[in-house]
Amino acid sequence: MDEKKPDKVPNWKRDFPIQKKKATHVSRREFAKYLGLFSGTLALGNGAIVIKSLYFPEEELKGEHFVCNQADVPVGEMFQFEVAGTTVVPYILIHLEDNEWRAFEQKCTHLACAVRYRADIEKIECPCHKGYFNPRTGDVLQGPPPRPLPQLAVVVKDGQIYVKAKDQEKFI
Amino acid sequence: MSNYRRSQNQAHPNKTNALMTGILVLLILFVSIQIWFLFGALNNALRENFNFALTTFIGSSILAVASFWLLRYLPDPIDSPDNEL
Numbered sequence: 001m002d003e004k005k006p007d008k009v010p011n012w013k014r015d016f017p018i019q020k021k022k023a024t025h026v027s028r029r030e031f032a033k034y035l036g037l038f039s040g041t042l043a044l045g046n047g048a049i050v051i052k053s054l055y056f057p058e059e060e061l062k063g064e065h066f067v068c069n070q071a072d073v074p075v076g077e078m079f080q081f082e083v084a085g086t087t088v089v090p091y092i093l094i095h096l097e098d099n100e101w102r103a104f105e106q107k108c109t110h111l112a113c114a115v116r117y118r119a120d121i122e123k124i125e126c127p128c129h130k131g132y133f134n135p136r137t138g139d140v141l142q143g144p145p146p147r148p149l150p151q152l153a154v155v156v157k158d159g160q161i162y163v164k165a166k167d168q169e170k171f172i
Numbered sequence: 173m174s175n176y177r178r179s180q181n182q183a184h185p186n187k188t189n190a191l192m193t194g195i196l197v198l199l200i201l202f203v204s205i206q207i208w209f210l211f212g213a214l215n216n217a218l219r220e221n222f223n224f225a226l227t228t229f230i231g232s233s234i235l236a237v238a239s240f241w242l243l244r245y246l247p248d249p250i251d252s253p254d255n256e257l
């Protein structure tokens with residue numbers, strides 16, 4: 001190892017070797033060390049995710065929130081609204097046929113573009129990279145989004161529309 | 173010291189090269205697997221999948237320790253005082 005014998009060549013000089021052979025040899029060592037460092041960083045990043053989900057779980061929406069009157073949104077239309085929690089999250093409310101209502105987060109799960117409901121093809125569309133979601137379940141039908149859209153439960157009371165947190169089936 | 177190391181190096185001049193390449197390939201493999209884990213964990217943690225996050229963390233840590241341990245076997249630099257060619 002380097003430390004075994006006192007080296008007569010100072011460190012700065014060893015960083016700029018004269019022979020090309022030496023230079024390439026040293027840089028490969030360094031590359032390997034950087035890979036090791038990177039590997040450690042990735043492990044730390046993974047640990048950060050664990051800590052995040054252990055100690056800072058996402059808060060569920062509490063209570064019911066008034067959105068709008070039923071008469072305001074005709075069939076096949078969508079309505080944008082916001083729910084102010086710890087952060088303000090934009091949502092869309094969709095009026096499907098058979099008097100069914102759905103509420104989804106408006107942020108696309110791919111790169112957070114705003115999605116919109118297209119009644120003509122009966123899909124939720126993300127215009128950025130042509131991602132499509134099922135308007136009933138929020139599942140990805142096509143395109144790059146990796147996860148389904150987060151959904152809220154919709155409650156209709158006396159012609160008024162409320163949203164509340166959906167009981168989530170947890171993934172195993 | 174004996175001249176064993178020196179004669180070895182003379183007889184097999186490519187040995188450190190092969191060792192270096194092997195270590196680099198292994199390191200890149202480990203890092204790739206870790207990136208894959210991290211990517212999966214990010215996507216799954218957002219679905220509140222805790223087990224996935226924990227499993228990938230353990231796997232990633234093992235790979236990181238393996239990477240550090242591999243660095244022990246890096247061949248000495250050619251200009252190290254031990255390796256007069």
Ligand code: FES
Nearest residue numbers: 108110111126131
């Ligand atoms: S941001 Fe929606 S598909 Fe890319």
